[in-house]
Amino acid sequence: xxxxxxxxxxxxxxxxxxxxxxxxxxxxxxxxxxxxxxxxxxxxxxxxxxxxxxxxxxxxxxxxxxxxxxxxxxxxxxxxxxxxxxxxxxxxxxxxxxxxxxxxxxxxxxxxxxxxxxxxxxxxxxxxxxxxxxxxxxxxxxxxxxxxxxxxxxxxxxxxxxxxxxxxxxxxxxxxxxxxxxxxxxxxxxxxxxxxxxxxxxxxxxxxxxxxxxxxxxxxxxxxxxxxxxxxxxxxxxxxxxxxxxxxxxxxxxxxxxxxxxxxxxxxxxxxxxxxxxxxxxxxxxxxxxxxxxxxxxxxxxxxxxxxxxxxxxxxxxxxxxxxxxxxxxxxxxxxxxxxxxxxxxxxxxxxxxxxxxxxxxxxxxxxxxxxxxxxxxxxxxxxxxxxxxxxxxxxxxxxxxxxxxxxxxxxxxxxxxxxxxxxxxxxxxxxxxxxxxxxxxxxxxxxxxxxxxxxxxxxxxxxxxxxxxxxxxxxxxxxxxxxxxxxxxxxxxxxxxxxxxxxxxxxxxxxxxxxxxxxxxxxxxxxxxxxxxxxxxxxxxxxxxxxxxxxxxxxxxxxx
DNA sequence: AAAAAAG
Numbered sequence: 105x106x107x108x109x110x111x112x113x114x115x116x117x118x119x120x121x122x123x124x125x126x127x128x129x130x131x132x133x134x135x136x137x138x139x140x141x142x143x144x145x146x147x148x149x150x151x152x153x154x155x156x157x158x159x160x161x162x163x164x165x166x167x168x169x170x171x172x173x174x175x176x177x178x179x180x181x182x183x184x185x186x187x188x189x190x191x192x193x194x195x196x197x198x199x200x201x202x203x204x205x206x207x208x209x210x211x212x213x214x215x216x217x218x219x220x221x222x223x224x225x226x227x228x229x230x231x232x233x234x235x236x237x238x239x240x241x242x243x244x245x246x247x248x249x250x251x252x253x254x255x256x257x258x259x260x261x262x263x264x265x266x267x268x269x270x271x272x273x274x275x276x277x278x279x280x281x282x283x284x285x286x287x288x289x290x291x292x293x294x295x296x297x298x299x300x301x302x303x304x305x306x307x308x309x310x311x312x313x314x315x316x317x318x319x320x321x322x323x324x325x326x327x328x329x330x331x332x333x334x335x336x337x338x339x340x341x342x343x344x345x346x347x348x349x350x351x352x353x354x355x356x357x358x359x360x361x362x363x364x365x366x367x368x369x370x371x372x373x374x375x376x377x378x379x380x381x382x383x384x385x386x387x388x389x390x391x392x393x394x395x396x397x398x399x400x401x402x403x404x405x406x407x408x409x410x411x412x413x414x415x416x417x418x419x420x421x422x423x424x425x426x427x428x429x430x431x432x433x434x435x436x437x438x439x440x441x442x443x444x445x446x447x448x449x450x451x452x453x454x455x456x457x458x459x460x461x462x463x464x465x466x467x468x469x470x471x472x473x474x475x476x477x478x479x480x481x482x483x484x485x486x487x488x489x490x491x492x493x494x495x496x497x498x499x500x501x502x503x504x505x506x507x508x509x510x511x512x513x514x515x516x517x518x519x520x521x522x523x524x525x526x527x528x529x530x531x532x533x534x535x536x537x538x539x540x541x542x543x544x545x546x547x548x549x550x551x552x553x554x555x556x557x558x559x560x561x562x563x564x565x566x567x568x569x570x571x572x573x574x575x576x577x578x579x580x581x582x583x584x585x586x587x588x589x590x591x592x593x594x595x596x597x598x599x600x601x602x603x604x605x606x607x608x609x610x611x612x613x614x615x616x617x618x619x620x621x622x623x624x625x626x627x628x629x630x631x632x633x634x635x636x637x638x639x640x641x642x643x644x645x646x647x648x649x650x651x652x653x654x655x656x657x658x659x660x661x662x663x664x665x
Numbered sequence: 666a667a668a669a670a671a672g
Binding site: 319 | 666667668669670671672
């Protein structure tokens, strides 16, 4: 049977130039460095003119725990004296005589040990002590009982590392940028201090704003916020179309407003929404929001509109490249930088795998085969574009798999339904673009498949971060074809950095090419299809080639080769 | 380059 050329089979093209600059921007990863560092991507080919940049962006020297200062971050040095510290314990000792001073020094030492234990790295002056328990929220910061009750009710027993450090920082009125792995509780880390700071509901204008890069994430954050605020009378509003249409925004007031950037920007420009009383601004997935060219120009007016001089701003993300820190530096004052683990690495609770799929056809067949062998829902499949998502959805619709699809060409209702159905287990497999790659928390996703190779290291980290959340384990499979090989090393390095055992030789391009040729040859000759996993031992020897014959139901499979 | 972000 003839099958016309399908878009899905047309392959994916990436902007190799963009990738090359990315590669150059990120530097060689040094094992010895115990402090969190930037992306550990490897430079491009030796002839790459951009290579010069790599040495140019040599790593900043950072002093270790004792001083906890960072060169090149002037923002941290311009520390105004600790603003009205809410931290009762610290207040006590700071005013006391020399005995109290000694006590303070001891405390600083204890904090350093504690941070080390939880892999928390901080920089900035007078960083507040990390949280030992949630109970400290009331002993140190006078947290109200409703919040502690809600925390307990939702099973938050012990704070995660990012929560331990970011919460006291924000409660001490310090601005903060925080980087912690996917699924490590960043949302609670900014919601909890926000609720405590606002104390109780008031009709006093808009008091807190949270910006999220996608509507889905904004919706999810709103829900989390409401859950946590239960029992208090806070007005928590999501900026939806209806809200914009039905309310006079110039007189609009609520305690917490959650929005996507563009919508809020338009509200400022056209509807004269008043943000001058905002006390608390959170940029979630900050690096996405600061993405050059697009979102960035929507963020700036929003940040400007929040003109309250005593505003506390914070940035959160699992990936925080240098340029975002530079930008942050330009808008923040007296900020504390909190990094959990190593900066820009994937979550360590995810088992990561690279699978060579030979070709575009091979990808689809590999997918079908792996589903036929074992489908362990829920499964998330990421593709590179909206059209690819539609195509793949079309392909799987003929199978007995309950698949859903989500991308930005769908209506808002369709998008909501796709997420809800997936959450409810009505669909087993969700095919998605990067819309839901960030921040979305689907309980129990145990497998993420990168059907199309991610277009950056950050995208990879966020995509696979949909699994292995809140201490659970997860699996991530990344399919690749020959076209992706130049970018393989990039991902392989991320895998390595997050403690994943991976064949080092995968990163060696010439070596990989040879393997690919062997595999292609074998596959053509012996099998109806290609789905080949190969394992390479640590010394670089090819251990096994496995190709499993596949009997396809569809015409595509038999004519594919 | 694509995706996402409005109306």
